[in-house]
Amino acid sequence: MLNFTPNSLKMTQDLSTELKIKEAAKRVFMAKGFDGCSTREIAKEAGMNVALVNYYFRSKGQLFQLIxxxxxxxxxxxxxxxxxxxxxxxxxxxxxxxxxxxxxxxxxxxxxxxxxxxxxxxxxxxxxxxxxxxxxxxxxxxxxxxxxxxxxxxxxxxxxxxxxxxxxxxxxxxxxxxxxxxxxxxxxxxxxxxxxxxxxxxxxxxxxxxxxxx
Amino acid sequence: MLNFTPNSLKMTQDLSTELKIKEAAKRVFMAKGFDGCSTREIAKEAGMNVALVNYYFRSKGQLFQLIxxxxxxxxxxxxxxxxxxxxxxxxxxxxxxxxxxxxxxxxxxxxxxxxxxxxxxxxxxxxxxxxxxxxxxxxxxxxxxxxxxxxxxxxxxxxxxxxxxxxxxxxxxxxxxxxxxxxxxxxxxxxxxxxxxxxxxxxxxxxxxxxxxx
DNA sequence: ACTCATTTTAAACAAGCGTTTAAAACAAAG
DNA sequence: CTTTGTTTTAAACGCTTGTTTAAAATGAGT
The missing domain is CATH 1.10.357 (Tetracycline Repressor; domain 2)
Structure with missing residues (x-):
């Protein structure tokens, strides 16, 4: 079966979670600032497990820099x-x-x-x-x-x-x-x-x- | 012996520590914001024990409101x-x-x-x-x-x-x-x-x- | 059905947080 | 010197933090 998505085989869930976290982070960081929020708050906002934040973005700091x-x-x-x-x-x-x-x-x-x-x-x-x-x-x-x-x-x-x-x-x-x-x-x-x-x-x-x- | 200072008998040290903490808090809060600093950081900046912050100002939040x-x-x-x-x-x-x-x-x-x-x-x-x-x-x-x-x-x-x-x-x-x-x-x-x-x-x-x- | 890499999970980690405690140090008064 | 009240201290409290771990779930290729 043909698959045009790079770097990944299943895309629906895959990109979805990464994107969901990124968008949640954007919302939370913008509203409360880097110091004003926690990794767990971002994870909850995204409806994801805490560890996934670091799985996709290595650290709170790196995720913040991205945003x-x-x-x-x-x-x-x-x-x-x-x-x-x-x-x-x-x-x-x-x-x-x-x-x-x-x-x-x-x-x-x-x-x-x-x-x-x-x-x-x-x-x-x-x-x-x-x-x-x-x-x-x-x-x-x-x-x-x-x-x-x-x-x-x-x-x-x-x-x-x-x-x-x-x-x-x-x-x-x-x-x-x-x-x-x-x-x-x-x-x-x-x-x-x-x-x-x-x-x-x-x-x-x-x-x-x-x-x-x- | 006459004593004109209210609420306290010894004043030199007394007001000094309270004022030192307040001024340190002002510096730290203004530089890093409420979320960006800790009670211990304020105490260290003032050269005082951590507990003194809460002894004089009850809580980090009340000290912040004052500042x-x-x-x-x-x-x-x-x-x-x-x-x-x-x-x-x-x-x-x-x-x-x-x-x-x-x-x-x-x-x-x-x-x-x-x-x-x-x-x-x-x-x-x-x-x-x-x-x-x-x-x-x-x-x-x-x-x-x-x-x-x-x-x-x-x-x-x-x-x-x-x-x-x-x-x-x-x-x-x-x-x-x-x-x-x-x-x-x-x-x-x-x-x-x-x-x-x-x-x-x-x-x-x-x-x-x-x-x-x- | 089995393999294998990826994704997700719950649990744990040490460190730091705000705050409290109980004892020590201190200073003036009797 | 003892008493009394205040100020300072070190230690501890329970909780949250960012991050890691190791096991579980997932899903496509053979």
């Missing part, structure tokens, strides 16, 4: 592919903000997870993310910005500040939700509704500031 | 007292941003700690922070904003969006430092230098956007 890197790649993907188009710089930024709000609305726990776990002592430190800048550079966005600065179209400021302005106004509304919501007594519904308007506000604010009006 | 609430109050204090002055709304905002950057430069781990621990499942949830909005309201800043909106001086937008714009551009540069720094290969020195400029950029950007030019 973390995947999350990081997801996180970058929505950014990067907008920059690769041949739209104007202003359009790129507008669409970038749009996409960022879309993505974060679907995955609101993402920025907290990544930033939170990156600050951990033994968290996936510097070395693991060296590919990121290169990935962004490949899109040519850095050149676009430099050209636009030389042409006097956008304000001459360090790339870091441009990145900070964009990320601050896209990510903080999701990152800081638990704090801001409690501090101002805002309901979930009102918060989510306001985010739609907020996206438009910050788009206008940032474009107005970054781009020099003739 | 967390104190951090939250510190966090609010720098905001609130600017708003209580009788400066113009624009001046208040300018000084607010200035103070916020000053405070966060001295305590860069603060926003990550507060936001991170607030998202924890059993973290100090809603009930504990009901005082915050009242504390801000007492300063009259909410009225100032409403008046300014009715007078057409500042843009008519929900209070939530105004708060989000201010906090995003003040807190994210510190919150997201580990991520942004790694993503763009930025050294500590450059990052800190740029933050001084960044503060001026975002001040101009926010004021320009929020206040309607005649």
């Amino acid at each position: 973390f890197r995947a999350a990081l790649e997801d996180f970058m993907l929505s950014m990067v592919d907008v920059f690769s188009t041949d739209l104007s710089l202003e359009s790129k930024m507008r669409i970038f903000i749009e996409r960022e709000y879309d993505f974060l609305t679907k995955h609101p726990e993402m920025p907290g997870f990544i930033i939170g776990e990156m600050s951990r002592a033994d968290g996936c430190g510097a070395g693991n993310m060296y590919w990121m800048k290169d990935k962004i550079a490949e899109t040519g966005i850095f050149n676009d910005i430099q050209k636009a600065q030389e042409a006097g179209e956008i304000r001459k400021m360090d790339l870091l500040s441009i990145a900070l302005i964009l990320m601050s106004n896209c990510h903080f509304p999701f990152l800081g939700k638990p704090f801001v919501q409690n501090a101002l007594h805002v309901s979930d519904e009102h918060y989510e509704q306001q985010l739609v308007l907020h996206k438009q506000y910050v788009t206008e604010m940032m474009i107005n500031y970054l781009f020099i009006n003739k | 967390f609430r104190a951090a939250l109050e510190d966090f609010m204090l720098s905001m609130v007292d600017v708003f209580s002055t009788d400066l113009s709304l624009e001046s208040k905002m300018r000084i607010f941003i200035e103070r916020e950057y000053d405070f966060l430069t001295k305590h860069p781990e603060m926003p990550g700690f507060i936001i991170g621990e607030m998202s924890r499942a059993d973290g100090c949830g809603a009930g504990n922070m009901y005082w915050m909005k009242d504390k801000i309201a007492e300063t009259g800043i909410f009225n100032d904003i409403q008046k300014a909106q009715e007078a057409g001086e500042i843009r008519k937008m929900d209070l939530l969006s105004i708060a989000l714009i201010l906090m995003s551009n003040c807190h994210f540069p510190f919150l997201g430092k580990p991520f942004v720094q790694n993503a763009l290969h930025v050294s500590d020195e450059h990052y800190e230098q740029q933050l001084v400029l960044h503060k001026q950029y975002v001040t101009e950007m926010m004021i320009n956007y929020l206040f309607i030019n005649k």
Whole structure:
């Protein structure tokens, strides 16, 4: 009998368990963080035996690294592919903000997870993310910005500040939700509704500031 | 013999150990989070016996609540007292941003700690922070904003969006430092230098956007 | 039916956890 | 010196942690 699945003969159960654990781990790690959960909790969430976690992924740490890197790649993907188009710089930024709000609305726990776990002592430190800048550079966005600065179209400021302005106004509304919501007594519904308007506000604010009006 | 110290006869050692533990706990909790550290680690950091932590603070959880609430109050204090002055709304905002950057430069781990621990499942949830909005309201800043909106001086937008714009551009540069720094290969020195400029950029950007030019 | 490698299981491991205990050390008062 | 209350200590408690083990179950090839 023909079998097209590599590395394994029975696939239904096989890949299923590995995937189930990986997806359970993703859910649990993102909700509680590396320190905030146990191997047994992940196993239970996946409906599997504890030992299977280590059978497929060797250790809690390695499973975490897998999840973390995947999350990081997801996180970058929505950014990067907008920059690769041949739209104007202003359009790129507008669409970038749009996409960022879309993505974060679907995955609101993402920025907290990544930033939170990156600050951990033994968290996936510097070395693991060296590919990121290169990935962004490949899109040519850095050149676009430099050209636009030389042409006097956008304000001459360090790339870091441009990145900070964009990320601050896209990510903080999701990152800081638990704090801001409690501090101002805002309901979930009102918060989510306001985010739609907020996206438009910050788009206008940032474009107005970054781009020099003739 | 007269004794003015309450609840205790010898004070030098007494308050010293309690304070040492509290300060060690503050350091450790802020660096590693509630789940990321142990009672024994706090005791060792304070140079004290493990049991003393529970002798003075009953449990790890109660000690944490103490530290967390104190951090939250510190966090609010720098905001609130600017708003209580009788400066113009624009001046208040300018000084607010200035103070916020000053405070966060001295305590860069603060926003990550507060936001991170607030998202924890059993973290100090809603009930504990009901005082915050009242504390801000007492300063009259909410009225100032409403008046300014009715007078057409500042843009008519929900209070939530105004708060989000201010906090995003003040807190994210510190919150997201580990991520942004790694993503763009930025050294500590450059990052800190740029933050001084960044503060001026975002001040101009926010004021320009929020206040309607005649 | 038997083989053999893979997958799953229950049980166990040492280590670390938060917390408690009971005794020791201490310091002031009578 | 003895008493009395507080502070500090070492040791232990029961429990959970990450990980390993060795046996059981599984399923395809011969």
